[in-house]
Amino acid sequence: MKKYTDQGKKDTRSGFGAGMTELGRKNPQVVSLCADLVGSLKLDEFIEENPDRFFQVGIAEANMMGIAAGLTIGGYIPFTGTFANFSTGRVYDQIRQSIAYSGKNVKICASHAGLTLGEDGATHQILEDIGLMKMLPGMTVINTCDFNQTKAATLAIADHEGPVYLRFGRPKVPNFTDPEQEFHIGKAVMLNEGKDVTVIATGHLVWEALQAAEALEQEGISAEVINIHTIKPLDEETILASVRKTGCVVTCEEHNYLGGLGESVARTLTVHHPVPQEFVATRDTFGESGTSDQLMEKYGLDNKAIKEAVLQVLKRKA
């Protein structure tokens, strides 16, 4: 199996901050807005270097989304920053009407997504945001897996015309992708070629999927691991090519199994090439307080859960 090395744990939100710093230097049309969470979104450097292109809107996310839509009228590329919960569920109608339906070039950048936000608990742990955003016509939905990929995605979405939802998180996780990578929206990344099962993962679960694949290799099971950073538009070609080879699939995401990556993959397979699928995702539940690792284990989102799901799907394939 292809080996991946953790270059040192880092939070994906810092990848966003690093990307914003670089964008601030190279693209004068990029502006950023934040709803009282500058430190959490790692925007300090962007703000220090571009004070005129930063808008502190206070704890008023609905207004932030509308202002972002307005800033596009005049040629700017606004990046909004707050937690995932307040980036989506709280402001759904503002995004729907003023951004998505209006076709505005706003980048909705959401930190602290999912359970791994940790101790703050369920009020802040949104597990429904991918579903909410992918249902909006014209919205691109991206969930990155590590620091390097988040930085690359932040740079890439500035060059993409149209609304984007970029989802990342709070905890420090292994940073294992190429720091010089080019990020191609809508193009899956093949991390490991295998023949027995396709494991499709997004966000923090990509590293867990690689860990699971290593453990499975010890048991003689060859897992193909695909990093789907773009949930919409979905790279159906890569997914179908893989499952035609392996004949079964496990999808992995830090999100409710209703409305997430797994359902998007299931729809694709149902239409083009039905095969057994297992879902590593939360089971229509809210989260709770705890450490990131504790929550990933309790809610069945860690590499052990992925391994179990693979063994289960292999039984069904047989």
Add this chain to the structure above:
Amino acid sequence: MASLQDLAKIATQVRRDIVRMVHKVNSGHPGGSLGCTEFFVALYYEIMKLHDTFTMDGIGEDIFFLSNGHISPVYYSVLARKGYFPLEELNTFRMLDSRLQGHPTTHEGLPGVRIASGSLGQGMSVAIGAALAKKLNKDEHIVYSLHGDGELQEGQNWEAIMFAGSKKVDNLIATIDRNSQQIDGNTEDVMALGDVGEKFRVFGWDVLELKEGNDLKAIIDTLKDAKKRSGKGKPVCVIMHTVMGNGVDFMMHTHAWHGKAPNDEQLAIALDQNEETLGDY
């Protein structure tokens, strides 16, 4: 500069357009549209500095946002009469495959419209964003917006009003259509708005009261005053007292015609009260 008589003729024709559009598809919102007819005519024909051709970014010209999107008939009529799109397109209002959707949108590419509106309370935030973009672009033109008074019950407005005052967005002139009516009745009965001007004032705005909101001269004078007050560290708010349904006697002073179309007989009466001045579409 057009004479007041000329502007009055345009307003009369726009009122004809409104009732004819709404009558044809037996749906739409004539009451608020008629109440704001003079405002739209004054704004587009006398106040705003506009380019001849429409661009989404509107750089180097004044721009306008309609937040209470349900009064689309007056918006569409004035945009068409100003030449943004062919007048005959008013025939397609609210019909399948039309650019003139029930509520205004950019989605079908209708020139003159820069944001979708209809779900209430979002327009002020958008107008603020566009005003901030103008400042970044060192474009000294003004952003105008219109909001229903009932619409102010939506909380997002107060986030936006607080922001604009706090951040001194002084290239924004927001007008409130204070007709005191909303779908379920008088605004003060549904959820009292109280002294709207005072509310804006304490949020840091410069506020003008326009008592005669259906009088062209009064509107023009007030908007010119508002423009003079812009650029001085405060956003400007115009509280424009209008009569819903203005110019069609049986639609006036009631919320009954908020979202109801006239029948054939009622249309004939309405048209009798507003003679054709510039030619029907």
